[in-house]
Amino acid sequence: MLKFHGKTGDTMADKNYLHTAYANSADGTDGFTTVYPSLNLLTGTSTKVVQATSWNMEVADIKYDKSLGGDLCASVMFNNADHASDLLRGRAVIKIETLDKNGNVLATVYGENVGYNANGLSWGSVSIDDNTANVKVFIVTDNMFQNAFYSCLKIEKGTTATPYIPSSSEVTTADWPKYVGTYVDTNPFSSTVSSNYDWDEIKYRVYLDGTPVGGSKLLSFNLENLKADTTYNVQINQINGNIESDKSESVAFKTTLPK
CATH class of the missing domain: 2.60.40 (Immunoglobulin-like)
Incomplete structure (x- = not known):
């Protein structure tokens, strides 16, 4: 027992x-x-490094469900060390927005800044209220002409980022x-x-x-x-x-x- x-x-x-x-x-x-690790609420994410296609790129949009609780945390790993020659000096962050049923933004939270010339995790948490209908996540750079290389996108319950892992429908024992x-x-x-x-x-x-x-x-x-x-x-x-x-x-x- x-x-x-x-x-x-x-x-x-x-x-x-x-x-x-x-x-x-x-x-x-x-x-x-x-x-x-807490399970990822997003499906289809990966540890593969990809490049954002714009300086303010939406990477997730989930419909809020009260079963998710009162706080959500979003995180992303920026993988820029191998791409330093492709990027100007600058920083990239993750941004979280909560929206009401009419699409109006209720709150905006920016994660920690990550330098382009080094790998790093950017994460932030947002509190959910009764008016929240959707939660959106963006990758934002401070230079409109340069885009970030990223992987390991994750949304999870709570206020603290835990190590990357896939969703409940994708996770295996090996993860x-x-x-x-x-x-x-x-x-x-x-x-x-x-x-x-x-x-x-x-x-x-x-x-x-x-x-x-x-x-x-x-x-x-x-x-x-x-x-x-x-x-x-x-x-x-x-x-x-x-x-x-x-x-x-x-x-x-x-x-x-x-x-």
Whole structure:
């Protein structure tokens, strides 16, 4: 039986913290991340590098559904290091717009600037209100005569960009991280140095309310940042190389109100 340890938040400074990271290699150096990937809401995206065809190019338009939640995050990788000779000095960003049912823009958010002469991720998040009907994403450059080279376009739930992965209809076992690293100390902040973790193959994938939230090598898993007085459903499946089992039956639990 897989054991789950859930917590809704902890302000203790003198406790031990379990830190978890994920990677594609046994030493943790390939694809290292401390944030498990969230599924892409866009289909047909790719890691292939392509060139934008205009300086203000629309690359996504999704119809808003309340099941997506109150925040969406969009991200794109600019791959300009190999194309420096083709570009003038400048920057490129991702832009997100929310629109009402009449096509009026409700909000505009620009992501982080990325220089043309280096690779980099530009991402930003936008809050959704009841008037939102569509969410559009653009790639924008600050030089109208030069276009950006990009890949890994992604829209996901929440306010933080996670590593690129395809949509739920396209993702395969091979797309997810293959190794999980852990260590314990008294610092609440996780290290970004892969050698600080002990690495092993992921044996189980954990789903919270149908969404993958992490992988484990043991029959235990910590569910963190849970909301108080909230009911959750947990499932797992087992992984063997590029083969994974069906999900287990769902187990429901409810967090308690804080005292």
